[in-house]
Each structure stands twice: as C-alpha cells, then as structure tokens.
Amino acid sequence: MQHRRSDFPTGFLFGAATSSYQIEGHAHGGAGRTHWDDFAETPGNVAGAETGALACDHYHRYGADLDLVAGAGLDVYRFSTSWARVLPEGRGAPNPDGLDFYDRLVDACLERGLKPALTLYHWELPSALADLGGWRNRDVADWFADFADVVAARIGDRVWSAAPINEPWCVGWLSHFAGVHAPGLRDIRATARAMHHVLLAHGRAVQALRVRGVGNVGGVFNCEYADAADQSPETARAAETYDAIYNRFFLGGIFRREYPEPVLAGLAPHLPGGWERDFDTIAQPLDWVGLNYYTRKRIAAAPGAWPALAEQDGPLPKTQVGWEIYPQGLGHFLRMIHHDYAGGLPIYVTENGMARDDTIGPDGSVADPERTAYLDAHLAEVRGAIDAGVPVRGYFVWSLIDNFEWALGYGPRFGLVHVDYADLKRRPKASYHALAAALSS
C-alpha cells in the first residue's frame, strides 16, 4: 500500500464497516422475522436462494472478528443494530438477548480500544412492520424513533457515534422503485412515500438520540457519479435526474430543506400531503456527514416515462459486481457535500471497497492486489480533498469480512478478511496485511 497513516492529519480515523443482517446470523438469538427473510425466501430474488440465517455467524464470533479489527490497527468499528433482533415485532417488548448482544459488542470494542460507530438501521425492517406498509406508512417514523430510544437507552452511553439509517437511497429507491432489495416493489407512489418517510424517520431518530444524550450524531449517504453517455442535452438532463435522485434528494432534504426539481418532476404527485411541513423534523442539526462511495454509472436518455434514463455499460475496469472503478468520483462527492450541503461539518468516508472473486491459495493465503490498489486510489482522492480544504476526518473500509451481499448472495467478496462459508474460517487477505502495515508505520 502506498499510503501511510502519517500521510493523513493527526487524529484522522481509519475503520472497517459491517452490517447486522449481512454478518450476524439472523436465525440466532431470538431475533424477529424481517422483510429480508421474506424477500430472500421468495424464489428468484436472491442468487442461489441464499439468506442471512447463518451469514458469518458473527453473533457467536464477534470477539474474534473484533480482534481482527484491532489487529489491523484500525480505530473505528462501524456496525449496525438489527431492529428485529432488538424488537422482534418492531414495536413492544424488547428481546433481552438482542440488547445483551449489542451491549457485549460495544464493550468488546471498547476493551480493544476501538471506537464503536453505531448505525441503527441497515435495511432489515421487521416483518410485522412491513405488514403494516413498512416505509410507505408515515407511522414508521415514530416506530423508528421508539427503536432508536430503546437502543440509545442501552448502549448510547458508550458508542462513539450514531447514525440513524444507512444509505437512504437504497431504502427508498432501490427497494421500492427498482425492486432489487426488500420489499422488492416497483411502484412510483410507494417510492415517493418511502423516500420521504425515510427522511422523516431519520429526523425523528436524531431527536430521540439527542433526548437520550447521545452525541456525535450523523447521517450516512451513498453517492454514485452520473457520467453522461454523450454530449446531447437529453443525456445531460438524464444524468442530472440520476444525480438528483441518487445524490441530492436526501442530502437536500436534510441540509437545504428542499427536494431537487428533477425528482419532484416525477415524484411530486405521489408524495404524502403536507410533505413540505416535515422539513422542520427532517432537518435536525447533525454533527457529521458520512459518504459511502463505490462507483459511477454511465447514464443515457431513454424513451418513456420519468425518469426517462437508462444505464449503459461503461469502459473502465470493473469489480466482481460489474461496478466501474472510478476513484475520482470520491473526490467529487467529498467536495460536493462540503460545498453544497455540509457547511463545514466533519465528513467521514463511511464505506468504500471492492468486490473481488477472492480464492484461497495453496499456502492458505488470499492474494487480492486489486483491492489494495483500489483502496490506495481512493485514499489518494481523500488526500486530495483534504488538501483542497474539505474536512475529511476518517475513512472506513467496506467490509471487515466477506458477507451476504443482499440480492447477490454470498458470491461477491468485499472483505479485508476472507470467509470460507463451508466452515466460517476467517483468513485475512493480503489487503488486510497491507492496510495493517500502512497503519502501523
């Protein structure tokens, strides 16, 4: 690895990220059913009909996994709490084993000198709430605030940071318009409501966290660079629409109390009545902004109804999941968030990494030079942004370990650490060792 810890300002934090459903093993510990269990058990939704029932069995192996975080010299462990593990019915009586698990996890971080970075929701909505309409139902904001309160009451005194919702675009658009994630809807009205309610829930959860005295509260947004496929005005408009839906809707709601016009052009008739009045709740002051960045998409105009755009195959080298490697996009979004939205707040790269078809070599090692190069190229963009005056304060790799990559099942491997799904053995990859060397030097 070309970068060293000393290339970054004093106090700059390095971390690794995971999420509950992707690693814990949801069948264990009294967790309630989630809409990801329902989605994954529906034929055709997930590659290989795989589910998160066992995943990486992190529920039982979290100690060894946190040893790996600490062993790499990382500072932060970013994890999420499963709503249905804490509240099996989404509301009502908590599952004591679920709360105990997160209590132990946080203490285990602290014992290893790691800063626990909490995300309350990383996509596994309790099925009992999905039955009531899930993210389409305005009441989800209050249900989520109650969940935030329960978690904050138990571990809020010890987490280093807290964020309500990972990647609102995935919760809203990918899951309700594209139908790629649970609940697998393709419905414009459901999309408009989910996209608005996810922001309302964010705001209500921030309020609940503040009431419990939780500090260092932020929001985590995923961004994807929109590369216009040609020079035509129609294509420029399509790329602008893609950028607005993906990158500007959620940041705009929270930091500017407005939704971008190219999104309103399609969604305004379907938003819930009085949505403009919700910005008082949505726009809660935050302490930091998290950016999850992976790739760009080549966007062209397409005939038909709004959003009238299509993704095209791009020319750049791609990762295992077909995503173009475009580090410049990370620098672009760090500057964009700083200038257009965050107004000087600290920014963290809360996820960045690549999927690779990693295999175990004859000597038991896992060579992944492309991943090390990917991390280096993106760290160079972080450096460039810092030099340009953007207050980037940390960089967290997705992911600590290989895990359940949602609709793609266990095929894509994003981890710094290889997981053999036959016996769940962990093997640090060459990129893990390279990062550890970079951080210790």
Ligand code: IFM
């Ligand atoms: O695995 C996901 C994660 O859950 C959220 N951000 C992107 C990752 C890679 O697709």
